[in-house]
Amino acid sequence: MDRRGVRSWWNAPAADPRPPQRVWRDWALLAIVPVLVAVETLLRTDIPSQWPWAVLLVAVLPATLWRRRYPTAVLTTALGAGIVAGQLISTDLALVSAAYLLVLVYTVPRWGSVRSVLAGAVLLAIAVLAPSAVGAAPWVDAWGSAAVVLTTSTLGLAFRWRASSRARELERVRLLEGERLARDLHDTVAHHVSAIAIRAQAGRTAAASDPAAATDALQVIEEEASRALDEMRSIVRILRREDEPELAPLPGIADLSTLARSGTTVPVEVTITGNEAAVSPHVGAATYRIAQEALTNIRRHAQGATRALLTLRIDALAVHLEISDDGRLTHDPPSRGYGIAGMTERAALLGGRCIAGPGQTGGWIVTAALPLTGSPE
Template sequence: MQEQRADVPRRWPGPPWWNRESRGSRLPWRSTLLFTAFVIVGTHFSALNQKGERVDLGPLAYALLLVACGVLLWRQRHPVPVVFTTAVAAMVYLGAGYPYGPVVLTVAVGCFSALVAGRRKAAWTAVGVFWAGHVLVSHWLYRWLPPPGDSPPSWGQELVIATWVVAIVAMAELVRVRREQWARERAERAQAARRRADEERLRIARELHDVLAHSISVINVQAGVGLALLDSDPEQARTALTTIKAASKEALGEVRQVLDTLRTPDAAPRAPAPGLDRLPELVEQAASAGLTVTVEGEAPRLAPGTDLAAFRIVQEALTNVVRHSGSRRARVHVEAAEGVLRLRVDDDGPASGTDAGGSGNGLAGMRERATALGGTIEAGPRDDGGFRVLALLPLKAAAQESIERKEDV
């Protein structure tokens, strides 16, 4: 595993005061001072119990204790030098014959910090050096080192100490692994949140495009009619303006519904989502734009998501006919067979521009809606002229969606 940078400040597992930093500094002064006091006091009481067996505490002993504890101030920024310094200071302290005590905890804290920071090789090496030095002093060099007349400890005692060291290292490894799991989980949650936000933005953009493209196309056509007939046929111009008012009102209502969902995402929509039962309204709006629409077939009962997608696909297809086709007639065929809802929208052409049938966000939005339900969209010129949009939406997925919505209720 790639080691993390040692100079990046980190927060460590433990109570809040352990990570609290003094104002204006990022060094863990408080926790280090408390730990230093504990080590010095604990060493003092340990020396009382070992009086006559080990060398009395002196200036050198306290200096080594202060070095081993004080260097822990930089355990978060520079864990590698810290763990080696604590190991060397503790080894010199014990080699000088001073009493056994909490000094070994400085090595444990340094090793723990290095392991949590991802410096596994340095931590294991420092612990190995400390352990080898301890064995070397206790079983060989003790003859020439203070205190005089010292005898080597039993190997059973060495085994107990080794077990204690391994337990500390294993705990540090466990904390390191757990921290990595937390980091991965946070990254996955953040990625899932970004994905949901992207999907929601796409859904809103698609809804706004479908609503505005259709309504503005109708408004554009009627505005042209009104301008052309304003002087020669004021009554027909008035009818065009009435159509513009109705279309703009409907578009504003649907846009407001989408925006209300943004403001209060947990609130229920004020109006039901449109579906194929509103095809007569589409036919009427298309007629006001000069397009005659014939509807063939009848849609079955659909789940809300599929019903909305089918309505938007038909709406966008008719909008494309109004905007891009020279034909003033269109046919909508609805059929449900073999578990598939077939929507077919035909016009007789010819194209009124180079982007006949639409080639921008409209067709892309239709494909996204169909793909989201496991369906397909085919759009292109017909052999006999004109343009066709064919959507195939699975009814099985729609039925499953309906069941899930009922279960949620």
């Protein structure tokens, strides 16, 4: 690890996600510990009077409210108070209820920064080993205390790692969901807007000589705009996390024929063979979206195209999709868009593949192969 890496590690912030300010467990601790300390002090007749220690334990207890925000400072306060009290009180602390102080030991590795954890480790090592080092206590007591402290600290680190791992997984899920919604938004909007643009151009051309054709174009534009708005509202409801969003059913293979006729000036010939019922819904939806993007690209980029072919074959293992046209590309395949990338990602997420490229005799060909049941992440 180089110097910058060491500095970054040394300056690493406290645990993520950040700790809560106050939770019900804090107030339960404040309510229960004084009772336990008092009851134990009254009932323990096998040890010397522990009332001075009981007062100290209750006096230190309120500091636990700030243990997550200032873990090392609170631990230092408790250890310092215990050391000073040990010099002033003639008896040793023998109350089992003092075990609540282990909460402070747990808190340092659970919520503290790297510097806090290291400082806490040094403080605990001194507090545990110093009495035996100066001969005030046998070493067996030191090793026993060290085992308890080490176990408690390990629990803190384990819960910290678990929370951090869960936060990273949630962030990964959010990113994947965002990518999925971005693909859906791109596919639906691009499809409908392309149809609107094409019909608007046709309507403007026909407005002077054929008012009826212009009216038909306006009707198609209205229908496509309505569909685009409906689908965008569905996606927005998901993003806003409404309780019961009214989502349309997933599109699938049965909708491909309707898709081929939707707002296009290029005739699309659809051929479907195989058992459609064997295709799982999410694979059918991915197939539909890939076909939708491919047909949108034909409308936008296939200059002079007179027809397009959509062939779907379903066998025992996979769905095989091929879409081609006989046009000429208006320019090189768009490198700044997201259509081809979206089709490739959709196929990859299901364990399949999608390839798009120019045909040998002209036009553009999109082929995809998706497993029947898929393997969604």
